[in-house]
Amino acid sequence: MVRWTAWAEKRIAQVVTGERLRVRLLRVVQGPLTVTFRLRLVRPSPGALRRLLGLGPALAQALQVDGVRLQDTAQGVLVEVPSPAPRTPDAAALARHTRGWRVAVGLDQWRKPVRVDLRHHPTLLFVGPSRRGKTQAMRAVVYALARAHPPRRLQLLIVAQKLQDWRPFQDGEHCLALVADPAEAAAALEWLAGTKLQERARSGGRAEPVILVVLDDLLNLLKREDVSGPIGELASMGGGVGIYQLIGTQDAGSKRGTGGPDVEANITARLVYRAASATTAARAAGAGKLGVEALSGHKGDALLVLDGEARRVATARTDDADILQLPRRPAGFVAAHPWRNRPQPVATALNRPQPPATALNRPQPVATAPLDGAREAGEEGGLNRLQPVGEAAFPIPRRKPSPEEAQAMAAMQERGMSLSAICRTVYGSKDGRTFQWVKEAVAGAA
Numbered sequence: 001m002v003r004w005t006a007w008a009e010k011r012i013a014q015v016v017t018g019e020r021l022r023v024r025l026l027r028v029v030q031g032p033l034t035v036t037f038r039l040r041l042v043r044p045s046p047g048a049l050r051r052l053l054g055l056g057p058a059l060a061q062a063l064q065v066d067g068v069r070l071q072d073t074a075q076g077v078l079v080e081v082p083s084p085a086p087r088t089p090d091a092a093a094l095a096r097h098t099r100g101w102r103v104a105v106g107l108d109q110w111r112k113p114v115r116v117d118l119r120h121h122p123t124l125l126f127v128g129p130s131r132r133g134k135t136q137a138m139r140a141v142v143y144a145l146a147r148a149h150p151p152r153r154l155q156l157l158i159v160a161q162k163l164q165d166w167r168p169f170q171d172g173e174h175c176l177a178l179v180a181d182p183a184e185a186a187a188a189l190e191w192l193a194g195t196k197l198q199e200r201a202r203s204g205g206r207a208e209p210v211i212l213v214v215l216d217d218l219l220n221l222l223k224r225e226d227v228s229g230p231i232g233e234l235a236s237m238g239g240g241v242g243i244y245q246l247i248g249t250q251d252a253g254s255k256r257g258t259g260g261p262d263v264e265a266n267i268t269a270r271l272v273y274r275a276a277s278a279t280t281a282a283r284a285a286g287a288g289k290l291g292v293e294a295l296s297g298h299k300g301d302a303l304l305v306l307d308g309e310a311r312r313v314a315t316a317r318t319d320d321a322d323i324l325q326l327p328r329r330p331a332g333f334v335a336a337h338p339w340r341n342r343p344q345p346v347a348t349a350l351n352r353p354q355p356p357a358t359a360l361n362r363p364q365p366v367a368t369a370p371l372d373g374a375r376e377a378g379e380e381g382g383l384n385r386l387q388p389v390g391e392a393a394f395p396i397p398r399r400k401p402s403p404e405e406a407q408a409m410a411a412m413q414e415r416g417m418s419l420s421a422i423c424r425t426v427y428g429s430k431d432g433r434t435f436q437w438v439k440e441a442v443a444g445a446a
Contacts, residue, residue: 012062033086038075053072055068065081082298088300094316106315116306119239123263133300136315141246160179166214168324191338196243197234201240222256230420232262269304272302275292299317410441
């Protein structure tokens with residue numbers, strides 16, 4: 001490794017001096033997945049700095065690597081070269097650096113732990129193509145938190161298509177459920193965003209245990225079920241009541257990848273892995289010119305974008321044997337799944353299902369006296385209209401709900417239904433405008 005570093009230093013010097021740039025080498029550090037050369041311009045100027053930062057492709061050719069990332073910092077210009085001897089961090093070693101809810105997500109190029117405080121960044125997004133290390137990084141974060149907190153303080157709701165990656169957590173005392181079926185995943189998220197989140201919000205704030213929702217491969221889940229509503233509610237309100245999310249997806253910046261702008265607007269922390277193009281990289285990171293496309297192909301090589309600031313990290317891999325050392329449930333234990341046994345409303349005159357309308361039982365309009373002398377056009381002697389009451393009147397046409405309908409919707413929320421579920425019940429489907437009508441109507445009725 002010493003010999004390779006000396007060779008790389010000479011190659012970098014040849015490229016830099018060939019551009020007539022005078023620089024000084026300050027430090028060389030071997031990190032987990034990179035070797036970083038710290039340079040400083042002898043005579044800095046805007047033009048010289050632009051030329052130096054634009055040498056990434058030339059240096060990659062000279063060093064015979066996939067990509068070289070250059071970064072301008074207060075410490076100098078960092079030349080990050082993929083290591084010829086990469087060493088992916090171990091989750092068990094990384095977990096020792098977790099402090100409460102400040103979870104260590106990886107090591108930087110200086111071999112120092114990088115932490116994310118979930119109390120300030122309750123939704124952590126992992127974005128990148130398949131086979132880049134997203135799932136392993138998510139497992140490492142879950143393992144670190146489970147090691148740092150007993151089951152009475154932390155519960156896990158894991159939604160994943162690839163059960164083999166998450167099955168080691170299934171029988172642990174921390175695991176509330178491991179869900180693979182998309183329909184059940186939608187029901188679980190509706191329960192969490194509707195019942196649990198609202199209960200905690202009404203009780204006045206944070207409660208224990210903290211619930212950590214793990215959504216692995218969200219892109220494929222969204223193809224089967226539209227769970228963007230509850231995910232958005234959890235992203236906007238969950239952090240204040242102790243509900244955090246880890247979301248893994250292959251694309252960002254679109255509804256198909258994350259559920260839309262309502263979700264991403266509340267995501268201030270994301271781990272971004274090497275993308276196929278600069279355009280895809282900019283969508284994944286939420287901003288351009290961060291150097292995502294210059295990352296290496298090593299598994300775990302990523303950028304942590306925290307409040308818009310990018311930092312290179314090496315995320316960890318987790319051994320199943322380490323996960324199995326977490327507290328386990330006794331044999332034969334059957335976990336309770338509250339979303340499977342949600343109480344149904346008792347049939348009353350307001351919500352009892354009605355038979356299909358026929359010529360014999362079709363409701364007829366009721367004549368009422370005119371209001372303040374007002375008279376509907378074409379109807380003499382009064383205002384004839386049908387007042388919908390209760391949930392039996394749903395679904396309704398695409399319009400703003402009446403006060404009576406708003407009261408029925410508020411009653412539905414009191415029973416634990418989320419705003420997304422109410423929207424689908426009231427209108428038969430959900431979009432931005434109908435969801436906003438529902439939100440305003442429920443708030444007004446409350």
